[in-house]
Amino acid sequence: MSDSKTITEQLDREPTNTSQRKDSSSSPDLSLDTIFDILSHSHRRYVLSYLSQTEDDLATVADLVAFVSNHESEDETSVQRTQDDAVRVAMHHNHLPKLDDAGVIEFDTQSETIRYWAHPRLERCLSVINAQE
Numbered sequence: 772m773s774d775s776k777t778i779t780e781q782l783d784r785e786p787t788n789t790s791q792r793k794d795s796s797s798s799p800d801l802s803l804d805t806i807f808d809i810l811s812h813s814h815r816r817y818v819l820s821y822l823s824q825t826e827d828d829l830a831t832v833a834d835l836v837a838f839v840s841n842h843e844s845e846d847e848t849s850v851q852r853t854q855d856d857a858v859r860v861a862m863h864h865n866h867l868p869k870l871d872d873a874g875v876i877e878f879d880t881q882s883e884t885i886r887y888w889a890h891p892r893l894e895r896c897l898s899v900i901n902a903q904e
Contacts, residue, residue: 805873806893810900814839814858814866819897822876822887832862832883 801809809815817839822830839862840854867885871878875893877886 801873801875801890801893803892806890806896809870809873809875809893810896812866813843814861815870816897816900816904817842818862818866818870818885819875819887819893820901822885823889823894823897825887828887828889830885830887832859832867832885835867835885836862 809819818835821835821838822828836855836859839858843854843858863880867876867878870876875888875890877888879885
């Protein structure tokens, strides 16, 4: 059996701990290439980690910017403001649209709210990465 087939079979298995979160069963399955592309940037990994821990699967852009900035910042206030601005721009123009296009989130640009749609394969990959970081 090839390595890629083994990985795919492992990712398709049911999670060992069942989650109460909404499943994106109406969304198409994510390919491994899509999952790896999504998880290739730390900002998207932080966003997904944050969203996977929310009870109602909702967040605002401000929540996500603060969370990502806090994980990547230094302690100086001026550096923090610059970091927040850079993260906000990257969220709006890159990371949130990419996650929205993949069907992982629903991003409402008017209200700046994000709804998370769980994908079990993606969450299993993210949990492995989080255990390593």
